[in-house]
Amino acid sequence: MEKKPVTRKNIAELCGVSISVVSRALNNSGYVEESKRRKIIETAEKLNYIPQPVAMSLQERRTKQLLYYCKDLSNEYYVDMYRGMCEAANKRGYLVTISGMMEFDRIKDTMVDGIIMPNEDLTSYYMKHGGKNYYLPVVSASYCNAVDIPKSVPLVEADMYQAMDFALSYLNSMGHKVIAYGFPYDRNNRNSRFLAWKNYIKEITGNTGWKKYLLAMNQNEMKDDPRILPFSEDLPEQSIHIEEDFFGKGKLAAQVFMERKLNATAIICFNDEFAIGMIKGFQEMGVNVPEQISVMGIDGTGTRKYLSPSLTTVNMFPKKQGRECANVLIDIIEKKNKRYIVHLKPKLQIGESVKNLHT
Known part of the structure; x- marks a missing residue:
């Protein structure tokens, strides 16, 4: 026995x-x-x-470890967030472990004190598939997207709708009026960046004309490319662990833009990596950026400065978002004041990828 x-x-x-x-x-x-x-x-x-460390973790919250559940480590934004988490956690005596391959039903047995999710979609999926019944506290990064989360989760919010407004206002000030949008998903995706751009472009092109200026990378337009995934509101199980190829989609979007022969003078991209891919795609086709077409990103990751021309973007301060996620979660673990929403303000970061049409 x-x-x-x-x-x-x-x-x-x-x-x-x-x-x-x-x-x-x-x-x-x-x-x-x-x-x-x-x-x-x-x-x-x-x-x-x-x-038994697992039991001690669940009962006493004494592991001093946080789990950052991130499926997409090829995304520089999420990597910058992780750097910020580590900085904040280290100052308060905690470690941050990272995983994107662990099945959700195993998280409840993990030796951590709490979980940080990189976006609202993954948070919603996690909470709907068992997370709402787990003891471990959860904090999520947020981007002002309309997502149903079945249980109250503290959010550290980067206002992407405002970021798009900043980008559009800046391009307008530089003389650009007809502005396309490089988007890595299906047009049915209710992303806040997309909605802000759509509200702007519809005033210029009308209720249906805006669609040709949306460079959406979806299976309807790119059926034969294995990098293009269908959009699903339910985030299907098979797509949980797939890394996004934003750079590759950006290069494809540059090709689509040229094929459509659009009269837009500028393009705002979903994120910096998508924008860098577009610029590289244009350069490979012999199209000069910004002389022939201006390109902007949204993120503020460090990779933008290594591009020539340097990318103009809206900085969302991903490291700061990561720091706030860690601090909010540790406050919950240590039973300090609980903050349900932390707002982060974006800031324009000017590079060389936008042409001034007034000169």
């Missing part, structure tokens, strides 16, 4: 004390009379007591 593991209850019964006294003695936390402490430790050693 398999021998049962020794528990703190067993030690408490042998030492004639409560389980809480045993816990304080073994964790070296709180007052325990010295004679009782020595007896408890000696008994634990004699019985070869091995603590």
